[in-house]
Amino acid sequence: MAGLKVILFFLAELVMASAYMNYSNQCESISNDTIKVIQGEALRLHCPNFDCANVKNNSKIFWFKKENAKIQPIMMKENERVHYHGGILYFLPLNLNDTGLYITQWWYDVAQCDEFVTEVVVYEKFHPNQLYPILSEQIHILPYECPVWQNTGENITWYKDFRLIPEKTDVIIQIYLLSKDANGIYTCVCTWEHHGQVYNSSGSRYIQRKKEIEVPFRPTFQYPINNSVDFVDLGSDVKLDCRVFLGINIRESKGVYWMRNNSRLDCSNRMDNLSVRSTLTITQVSMKDLENEYCCVAISHYQWALVCITLRPRESLLPVAAVFSGMFLFILLAVGMVKWVTVDLVLIIRSFRIMQFKRNDGKLYDAYVIYQKDNPDEKTGRKAAYFVNEVLPAVLENSCGFKLYIQGRDDLPGEDCTELIERKMRQSRRLIAVLPPGFNHHGFTTSLCYDWHVGLHHVLVEQDMGVILIQLEDMKEYSHLPLGLQHLLQKTSPFRWDESSGKATCPTSCFWKQVRYKMPVPPDSSSCGVDF
Ligand SMILES: *[C@@H]1O[C@H](CO)[C@@H](O)[C@H](O)[C@H]1NC(C)=O
Ligand SMILES: *[C@@H]1O[C@H](CO)[C@@H](O)[C@H](O)[C@H]1NC(C)=O
Ligand SMILES: *[C@@H]1O[C@H](CO)[C@@H](O)[C@H](O)[C@H]1NC(C)=O
Ligand SMILES: *[C@@H]1O[C@H](CO)[C@@H](O)[C@H](O)[C@H]1NC(C)=O
Ligand SMILES: *[C@@H]1O[C@H](CO)[C@@H](O)[C@H](O)[C@H]1NC(C)=O
Ligand SMILES: *[C@@H]1O[C@H](CO)[C@@H](O)[C@H](O)[C@H]1NC(C)=O
Ligand SMILES: *[C@@H]1O[C@H](CO)[C@@H](O)[C@H](O)[C@H]1NC(C)=O
Ligand SMILES: *[C@@H]1O[C@H](CO)[C@@H](O)[C@H](O)[C@H]1NC(C)=O
Numbered sequence: 001m002a003g004l005k006v007i008l009f010f011l012a013e014l015v016m017a018s019a020y021m022n023y024s025n026q027c028e029s030i031s032n033d034t035i036k037v038i039q040g041e042a043l044r045l046h047c048p049n050f051d052c053a054n055v056k057n058n059s060k061i062f063w064f065k066k067e068n069a070k071i072q073p074i075m076m077k078e079n080e081r082v083h084y085h086g087g088i089l090y091f092l093p094l095n096l097n098d099t100g101l102y103i104t105q106w107w108y109d110v111a112q113c114d115e116f117v118t119e120v121v122v123y124e125k126f127h128p129n130q131l132y133p134i135l136s137e138q139i140h141i142l143p144y145e146c147p148v149w150q151n152t153g154e155n156i157t158w159y160k161d162f163r164l165i166p167e168k169t170d171v172i173i174q175i176y177l178l179s180k181d182a183n184g185i186y187t188c189v190c191t192w193e194h195h196g197q198v199y200n201s202s203g204s205r206y207i208q209r210k211k212e213i214e215v216p217f218r219p220t221f222q223y224p225i226n227n228s229v230d231f232v233d234l235g236s237d238v239k240l241d242c243r244v245f246l247g248i249n250i251r252e253s254k255g256v257y258w259m260r261n262n263s264r265l266d267c268s269n270r271m272d273n274l275s276v277r278s279t280l281t282i283t284q285v286s287m288k289d290l291e292n293e294y295c296c297v298a299i300s301h302y303q304w305a306l307v308c309i310t311l312r313p314r315e316s317l318l319p320v321a322a323v324f325s326g327m328f329l330f331i332l333l334a335v336g337m338v339k340w341v342t343v344d345l346v347l348i349i350r351s352f353r354i355m356q357f358k359r360n361d362g363k364l365y366d367a368y369v370i371y372q373k374d375n376p377d378e379k380t381g382r383k384a385a386y387f388v389n390e391v392l393p394a395v396l397e398n399s400c401g402f403k404l405y406i407q408g409r410d411d412l413p414g415e416d417c418t419e420l421i422e423r424k425m426r427q428s429r430r431l432i433a434v435l436p437p438g439f440n441h442h443g444f445t446t447s448l449c450y451d452w453h454v455g456l457h458h459v460l461v462e463q464d465m466g467v468i469l470i471q472l473e474d475m476k477e478y479s480h481l482p483l484g485l486q487h488l489l490q491k492t493s494p495f496r497w498d499e500s501s502g503k504a505t506c507p508t509s510c511f512w513k514q515v516r517y518k519m520p521v522p523p524d525s526s527s528c529g530v531d532f
């Protein structure tokens with residue numbers, strides 16, 4: 001076998017001398033390409049193997065053309081339209097009948113060879129089949145090299161969609177893919193010389209910006225909240241923002257807009273990170289603007305959605321304050337009413353005699369009455385005596401059935417005064433104290449009798465007795481009174497009995513109601529008249 005190859009090799013050398021060699025099917029066939037070219041242009045067909053293509057020694061490479069079943073050797077003669085030099089087969093220029101299979105036989109060793117088959121298809125004029133594989137990139141600027149350039153001093157012209165790109169003669173051009181019209185067919189034409197003749201070779205390729213993968217979503221509103229209320233200041237400029245997520249890599253910002261009463265409005269839109277934001281500006285918002293409903297609409301690939309908001313004037317704090325102060329007044333009034341009604345209520349309930357058990361406390365008197373007997377001012381003295389001895393018994397005892405202990409009326413002569421006061425005080429449920437008259441009458445501090453001291457002691461210290469303070473004349477201040485009494489006045493306010501009032505002795509007057517309210521539960525025989 002090796003011997004045969006050696007023989008063949010020598011045969012090849014021999015053929016070389018005669019410029020061509022008959023084809024013999026003895027080499028390993030490795031690959032085949034297809035080259036698509038245009039009639040009239042020139043083609044420099046390289047042996048598909050890089051090492052093979054650079055072989056200059058003509059005794060190592062043979063080219064054949066397969067036509068029908070026959071395989072014809074190709075010449076090396078320079079005057080042939082199709083001829084070869086080493087690893088390069090020249091078509092100067094191409095003709096339609098050059099279409100066919102071309103075989104390169106490469107003797108890389110004395111007895112070993114490889115064979116490459118290249119299909120050449122010649123078109124009459126440009127055909128889309130000729131395009132090199134599509135180039136799709138995501139980068140912003142693509143450097144693109146002329147695919148037919150062979151670094152043999154060619155002049156280069158560039159075409160985009162078969163229109164000349166002026167002033168571009170470099171082997172590599174920069175294609176700005178972000179520009180809208182970047183996509184298209186880029187053609188590079190190399191003009192080169194061969195033995196004084198000028199030939200053209202061209203290559204075309206479709207180039208495009210690779211799109212990011214778009215993943216549309218159902219429109220998702222980040223704001224506003226559907227059916228929410230926006231408070232605006234009347235007269236000011238209002239900006240309504242709508243922010244929607246439409247999907248991944250979806251940059252269709254026109255898909256989001258504002259509507260008023262179903263008519264589309266002019267808004268400014270922009271991409272805001274992954275979302276589209278549409279801003280509607282209403283200048284000097286008026287009550288009329290607030291009558292409308294504002295809806296933000298979002299349209300993405302498959303879906304349509306909207307959210308609506310209502311505009312309201314911002315509430316001023318005044319009505320709120322008014323409502324609150326109104327409520328406060330009402331509460332005050334209610335409290336006052338309750339207080340005012342309490343007295344009557346209690347008196348009515350008492351008149352139903354359902355609390356009689358309260359009287360079974362072993363006491364004899366409902367109240368012990370004290371007053372300033374030895375009054376320096378005769379007029380006030382008389383008035384006090386009148387009130388204590390006439391009015392009090394008339395109302396509380398005769399009308400209401402209370403039992404009073406009045407010193408000087410109820411004590412028997414000869415009894416031990418101090419012991420009597422102590423005992424009677426203990427037998428009484430209340431202490432009625434008629435305050436001494438005012439300071440201005442005398443200019444000296446009133447001194448109190450013994451019964452006062454006992455009474456104050458029970459009320460303030462032992463706290464086993466309720467007290468009713470009655471004042472017969474107006475007093476602005478009580479500094480002339482003894483300290484114990486002043487202290488009592490701070491805790492209990494006195495009732496003013498007005499002699500001149502038409503109801504001075506009427507049990508249903510305000511004064512007597514207050515007194516009766518403070519008095520214990522009356523005995524069952526009592527009836528102070530109608531309380532309503
Ligand atoms: C090639 O074949 C032709 C015809 O078949 C023949 O005349 C010629 O001598 C052959 N050449 C070689 C080198 O064998
Ligand atoms: C090479 O070309 C021949 C003829 O067209 C074809 O039958 C064969 O499948 C091709 N081989 C490859 C690897 O493309
Ligand atoms: C070409 O190759 C042959 C065989 O390998 C060799 O004898 C010859 O010297 C080579 N010629 C040149 C110019 O390299
Ligand atoms: C191919 O066409 C050219 C020009 O038309 C002609 O000269 C040549 O003989 C043709 N070759 C074949 C094999 O038909
Ligand atoms: C290339 O362009 C230059 C200048 O325009 C010109 O002089 C030269 O002949 C051109 N070469 C070819 C191969 O067309
Ligand atoms: C070769 O290409 C140049 C530049 O593209 C063009 O001006 C010229 O007409 C072409 N020549 C031929 C023969 O196609
Ligand atoms: C966009 O996103 C970045 C990071 O998530 C964040 O820092 C930036 O504030 C966002 N911009 C806007 C306008 O929301
Ligand atoms: C929008 O609709 C509301 C209620 O339907 C109406 O009061 C208002 O006048 C309308 N506004 C416009 C601009 O049509």
Ligand SMILES: *[C@@H]1O[C@H](CO)[C@@H](O)[C@H](O)[C@H]1NC(C)=O
Pocket residue numbers: 221226227305306307308
């Ligand atoms: C907003 O509410 C309206 C009716 O209240 C409804 O038709 C609409 O689908 C809602 N929009 C969204 C995004 O939920």
